[in-house]
Amino acid sequence: MKRSVSAVVTFVIMYVFWLLISACLWAHHGIDYIRVVGGIICAGIVTAFSHKHRLLFTGEEENVLIKTMRFMLYAPWLLWQIALANFDVAYRVLHPEMPINPQVIEFDTTLTGDISRTTLANSITLTPGTITIEVKGSRFRVHAIADKPAEALTVDQTMQKKVAHVFMEKMP
């Protein structure tokens, strides 16, 4: 039962995405039937291949709606951090003396889920000044370009707390 629901949802998401991307229902000369039918065929083929792997409804999700809403709130904060930190890196690049102090730091995360760890790792890489080198279990190895971004990760841990809040995980 759940597997067929998953297949239908996968198909609908992909087909709606195709309709929006190709704009074939709103072409200048009316509806572009070749693309409408071709989209059905292609979405069907992809669904047939992928729904076995159960990309959606894997049975591990709980409170998906709340998590999605919290993620929507997290994204603008992350964008703002990216913008702020980008100015910081631009300053370091253009400053005549190049105030950088590269270092490799390691720390343990309290996050447990795969998706939350991936989100944290990608957020770290997105915010300028830090790149995730390696994630092994709960151990994060991060390359930081200066002291300030390194301290933001190990001392403040604002980002980690935010991610934990989004994925409803407990912080110690």
Add this chain to the structure above:
Amino acid sequence: MDSVVNALTTAFLILGVFFMLTGAIGLLRFPDFYTRLHATGKCDTLGEVLILLGCMIYTAYHGMPFVVFKLLCIIIFFFIANPTGTHAIVRAAYKTGVKPWRVGDERR
């Protein structure tokens, strides 16, 4: 209204180009592999997103909603693909033993 939209678009494009340029300068100035990736991998993200935002404002004003949607998709894919790619390159370098540069070392 036309001139406001044009000015906004131009402002976003100029800001985006500024960050792309900063990334290129960083690539030339920074001392080693990892720090260079900081400059290119990061400044380019914001630079490209700002350029695409400029394009989005322009196309939205000129009545091309599907182009706006496509540009939005490109921005989202960019935010997923860029950190993944940067991470993959850095990890490969770290595994093959590229030593990170420390203050006081020679430029490489």
